[in-house]
Amino acid sequence: MQLTVLKTTEIDNVLWETITREFNRAFNTSKTTTDLISFYQRNSLGYSIHSLAFKGEILIGYNALYPYTYSVNVDEDITIGISGGTFVLEEYRKDIFIFNDLSEALWEYGSKMGMVATLGVSNENSFRYAIEFLNATLIAYLPYYVLPMRLGNIIHKFRGLLNFFSLIFARFQIAINKAVASLSDSSEKKAMFELKLSDQFYFNRFGGDKYFSIRSDNLSFFYRIESENGIIGAYLFDFRDRGKRTYKSLIKAVDYIMNHHKIDIILFIGHLRLRQFLLFRLPWKYEPQHLPLTFNLTSKAYSYYHEIMSIPDNWNFGLMNFDAR
Secondary structure, three states, X not given: OEEEEEEHHHOOHHHHHHHHHHHHHHHOOOOOHHHHHHHHHOOOOOOOEEEEEEEOOEEEEEEEEEEEEEEEXXXXXXXXXXXXXXXXXXXHOOXXXXXXXXXXXXXXXXXXXXXXXXXXXXXXXXXXXXXHOOOOEEEEEOXXXXXXXXXXXXXXXXXXXXXXXXXXXXXXXXXXXXXXXXHOOOEOOOOOEEEOOOHHHHHHHHOOOOOXXXXXXXXXXXXEEEEEOOEEEEEEEEEEEOOEOEHHHHXXXXXXXXXXXXXXXXXXXXXXXXXXXXXXEOOHHHOOOOOEEEEEEOOHHHOHHHHHHOOHHHEOOEOOOOOOO
């Protein structure tokens, strides 16, 4: 097996076509080469880094790191890579070390370009691999916050009755929260590790047509509508008033989505670091998929960060930081 690491801009068209074909086969998607290249270039560096494993001329494995700039306690900026798009051809998956080799190649390359760490959000199988083989450190499981609107559609029972009453409850919930927020607004508590935000970041992150980007006066919020197993959900990524996440901006975002789309549920996945009474924390047993957030340092040279990155309260992390869809 031969391994190589390339920047997005260093991969030729023929290889991109191969990556795209195998990516779609692995994840049952229909991405185009243009889709993938555009995604991997829409960041502050203008490229991502990709590790590729070959058996002769055959591409048998692939992994990528998408770089984000994080502010550490406001006064320091570091680069962290988000791992994603990993696949190994089915006929080679018995070799459990291919993914390990792909990851280590990326860490070595990333550390030389100043990338401090990598973050990953895994499914159950890849989480076990990350912990046992890659020596990843678990930070926390990402929580789900929800507001159901058509409960009957969600549980697939008593649709007429449950939809009627849950929709009334959701509207009542918004009205009550508007009244509470008018008396006492709250702002998001800052974390040690925060995405470094700018107009360019928002353009890169939400510039595609799959996202709704709403801006009005000092208010802005971003979301996406998805249909899964017959359930239409609105995934809320970000909501801000004058650049800050606030209780009032959360209410306005949810109210807008509810009034402009016929959906079954609104979800916010990740750390919600403000006092609010609108969205409900989904109990563990009802989460459709547990989402463990893990990290690896790219080099021992960055060992200083291990302890502080291991503390869940030091992170502000959610769908805005990653979107695997």
